[in-house]
Amino acid sequence: MSQKTILRALAGETLPVPPVWMMRQAGRYLPEYRATRAQAGDFLSLCYTPDLAAEVTLQPIRRFGFDAAILFADILLLPQALGPKLWFEAGEGPRMETTTTPAQVAALRPAGAIHDTLAPVYETLRILSRELPKETTLIGFAGAPWTVVTYMIAGRGKDDQAGAHALKAADRATFEALIDRITEATILYLSAQVEAGAEVIKLFDSWAGSLKGQDFADFAVKPVARIISALKDQHPGLPVIAFPREAGPGYIGFAAATGADCVAVDNSVTPEWAAEHVQPGGCVQGNLDPRHMVTGGEALVRETRRVVDAFRNGPHIFNLGHGITPDADPANVQLMLDTIRSA
Numbered sequence: 001m002s003q004k005t006i007l008r009a010l011a012g013e014t015l016p017v018p019p020v021w022m023m024r025q026a027g028r029y030l031p032e033y034r035a036t037r038a039q040a041g042d043f044l045s046l047c048y049t050p051d052l053a054a055e056v057t058l059q060p061i062r063r064f065g066f067d068a069a070i071l072f073a074d075i076l077l078l079p080q081a082l083g084p085k086l087w088f089e090a091g092e093g094p095r096m097e098t099t100t101t102p103a104q105v106a107a108l109r110p111a112g113a114i115h116d117t118l119a120p121v122y123e124t125l126r127i128l129s130r131e132l133p134k135e136t137t138l139i140g141f142a143g144a145p146w147t148v149v150t151y152m153i154a155g156r157g158k159d160d161q162a163g164a165h166a167l168k169a170a171d172r173a174t175f176e177a178l179i180d181r182i183t184e185a186t187i188l189y190l191s192a193q194v195e196a197g198a199e200v201i202k203l204f205d206s207w208a209g210s211l212k213g214q215d216f217a218d219f220a221v222k223p224v225a226r227i228i229s230a231l232k233d234q235h236p237g238l239p240v241i242a243f244p245r246e247a248g249p250g251y252i253g254f255a256a257a258t259g260a261d262c263v264a265v266d267n268s269v270t271p272e273w274a275a276e277h278v279q280p281g282g283c284v285q286g287n288l289d290p291r292h293m294v295t296g297g298e299a300l301v302r303e304t305r306r307v308v309d310a311f312r313n314g315p316h317i318f319n320l321g322h323g324i325t326p327d328a329d330p331a332n333v334q335l336m337l338d339t340i341r342s343a
């Protein structure tokens with residue numbers, strides 16, 4: 001049995017103190033991140049410079065001693081490796097060359113060609129496997145196909161994912177071909193991450209909540225199940241965390257339907273609800289509202305204890321319900337950790 005607490009929780013063990021990490025734990029709320037990002041020049045250069053990407057991954061581990069480190073990269077590097085141009089508009093977020101026609105889907109590079117572009121990401125993982133403390137678990141990741149194609153189709157983030165829903169309705173064959181291409185490339189990408197040292201894989205489906213009914217089954221469950229099955233064939237015993245954000249009732253049975261070892265839940269559901277309905281299916285990760293990292297105080301302590309207590313009787317990895325935001329106060333992160341570890 002591994003000594004790493006994250007791996008023990010993922011194997012189904014109920015621990016007296018839950019292991020903890022945070023989505024976006026390497027980020028703009030940390031002065032040391034801002035300094036390294038300035039050194040890199042821009043966000044994509046930071047992602048593609050292994051020494052600097054490894055450095056920002058390690059910063060929150062040094063400062064807070066989280067139980068897991070997550071590879072510093074972005075879910076949009078994979079579609080970029082298939083051909084479409086990617087850039088970040090300051091203060092606005094990602095922009096991508098759009099892929100919406102059969103000809104554009106056909107013109108994407110073959111999945112096997114991604115490794116040329118993504119080699120620096122694998123190098124970041126190799127550096128991290130050497131440099132992380134022995135008790136810290138290294139998490140690799142990718143976007144789930146639905147979330148990735150919403151950016152490829154609209155060319156940017158949109159709150160309602162209207163572009164992707166429109167293509168799905170107007171030209172289902174092209175939409176499905178795009179989902180398939182991303183699914184295949186994601187399997188190769190994540191398998192290479194595991195070979196480079198990732199011990200756990202997380203799939204981020206940030207926009208899963210906008211898929212309803214049969215669409216949820218077809219595009220939030222099916223591609224994720226296919227990725228997990230292929231990865232586990234190639235890497236027996238590999239633990240996988242799935243995050244179908246804002247899935248609501250879709251969280252119930254998601255682990256069984258996809259083969260995931262752990263379901264990460266956002267804070268649109270209460271921890272008591274998730275403990276009752278999701279935790280019987282295996283490890284749950286979550287789900288403190290990231291706003292508490294900004295506001296702090298008594299409410300932070302109370303809600304942190306509430307999350308710990310709600311999940312106490314089953315396998316649990318403590319996390320936020322979504323990424324920590326740039327306006328968060330690092331002192332509040334420390335207060336959260338002290339509360340978890342003394343609960």
Ligand code: CP3
Nearest residue numbers: 023024025026027043070071072073074075093204206323
């Ligand atoms: O969690 C981590 O710290 C690991 C690294 C990571 C990043 N993005 C770094 C990043 C991970 C796992 C992601 C995932 C990601 N990227 C998702 C899924 C999770 C989620 O948040 O819903 C999505 C949708 C993206 C696409 C993306 N990248 C957006 C929409 C943005 C702009 C929003 C923002 O926060 O600025 C990014 C940029 C990005 N990715 C930043 C970081 C640290 C901020 C870039 C900066 O330093 O300016």
